[in-house]
Amino acid sequence: MAYDARDTIAAIATAAGGGARGVVRLSGPGVLECLAKCFVPDDPVAWVGIGQPCRLAGVLHTGGDGESARLTVPCHLFLWPDSRSYTRESAAEIHAIGSPPVLAAALDELCRHGARPAEPGEFTLRAFLAGRVDLTQAEAVLGVVDARTRDDLDGALDQLAGGLSRPLHRIRDKLLGVLAELEAGLDFADEPHEFVGRAELLERIDEASRVVAETLDQLDGRDRGDDLSRVVLTGEPNVGKSSLFNALVERFGPRGEVRSLVSPTPGATRDFVATRLDLCGVGCELVDSAGANADAADSVERAAQRAAADQRLRADLRLMCVEAGNAATINAAAERAGSGDLVVATKCDLAPVGHSAAIPCSSVSGAGLDDVAEAIRLRIAERAGEGGVAASTAARCAGSLRDAQRALIAAAVLTRGGGDELLAAEIRTALHAIGEVVGAVCVDDVLDRVFSQFCIGK
Ligand code: GDP
DSSP states (O other), X not given: OOOOOSSEEEEEOSOSSOEEEEEEEEESTTHHHHHHTTEEESSTTTTTTOOSOEEEEEEEEEOSSOGGGOEEEEEEEEEEOSSOSTTSSOEEEEEEEEOHHHHHHHHHHHHHTTEEEXXXXXXXXXXXXXXXXXXXXXXXXXXHHHOOSHHHHHHHHHHHTTTTTHHHHHHHHHHHHHHHHHHHHHHTTTSSOOSSOHHHHHHHHHHHHHHHHHHHHHHTTTOTTTSOEEEEEEOSTTSSHHHHHHHHHHHHSOTTOOOOOOOSSTTOOOXXXXXXXXXXXXXXXXXXXXXOOTTOOSHHHHHHHHHHHHHHHTOSEEEEEEETTOHHHHHHHHHHOOTTEEEEEEOTTTSOXXXXXXXXXXXXTOTTHHHHHHHXXXXXXXXXXXXXXXXXXXXXXXXXXXXXXXXXXXXXXXHTTOOHHHHHHHHHHXXXXXXXXXXXSOOHHHHHHHHTTSOTTO
């Protein structure tokens, strides 16, 4: 993405598909000039001396050259002519009927008069570059848009309100003050005067450490990016779970990895075995657990059944294994399956599969193993996308916050008898790491990663 904020951008800001109302958004220095060429307010003097944010009723004329494409679109124009907008530059929204061809014609018209189509996330990027929101708040915009549940929404709104970054900004300011004083001390090292006392230094560093630790706590558990999805094989004893486990490990697991016990005797897997799979870059932990057996006879088997039940509960994805030849069981499994389940028809070398909802595979012939792996991969990727704002922020920020924490601990130790230069270096490291989190220190690839997740118009 090019971070050029000097031109004027435009995009349809409402979701694709028709709707009662649609919004086309504009931002940049040429907004007024562009609108003056195609928007006619009902009140002809409304343009005169426009300087305040306002709302104007009027029409947008589109389709300039082609007679047949000419449209007159009644609309409301919301205008922020100065820096009091989301992007802190001239901005406008045209609210019209939500018909896709009408909105597309309006966008074309604006682009004919100097605007260019916005890249995904570019409005929020401008808000970020103008200092209107920090990076965690920009991610929160994405979280609000993508929220699926009330919890996602509450978390994103809190983050948008600065709940996550405000304390980090505060300690960043304090640490900048500490650094300035330490550096002043270094410049006047021969003078007896101490610019900042050790006790006070330690107090400020401890406070910063506390805030970083609290923020890490807040992110903990939401960082699903680092945490492997658990894929658990479930099904009756003897349906072929252990064989499937071994076949998948052989193809997608680490070399020489632990194998699960395969036996024609039902109930051979007494506990559970787990290993990591790499499915084209998407990692997961595959778990083979004891098959469900309501008549567990001895105490060891009952314990194994409890361990297996626990694994099933903790699963992010369950592979419900049923034998390909058993149509009734496949139907029942397909009906029971929820969003966290995949139905797998095992032993398809022995019998055809009569249900399209099940993925046929055979650990003996190898048929369908790649399909099973691909289905797992897709589900995990979907789930990562559902992590919401805090998840994406957590994945991006946890490493930086840990760096900050390490540097602050080292700095605290140095206040008890280390050189000021080393102390200043640790504080600089901590500041850099905290700056990465709030976006005060930014590299293009971080911006790319954050803003490329947005859709166009946000
Ligand atoms: P589990 O109890 O569900 O873990 O089942 P196992 O993996 O131990 O397999 C039970 C029996 O089915 C064993 O005798 C396996 O050799 C056999 N089996 C497993 N998968 C297949 C398969 O894909 N095709 C055939 N023909 N037999 C299989």
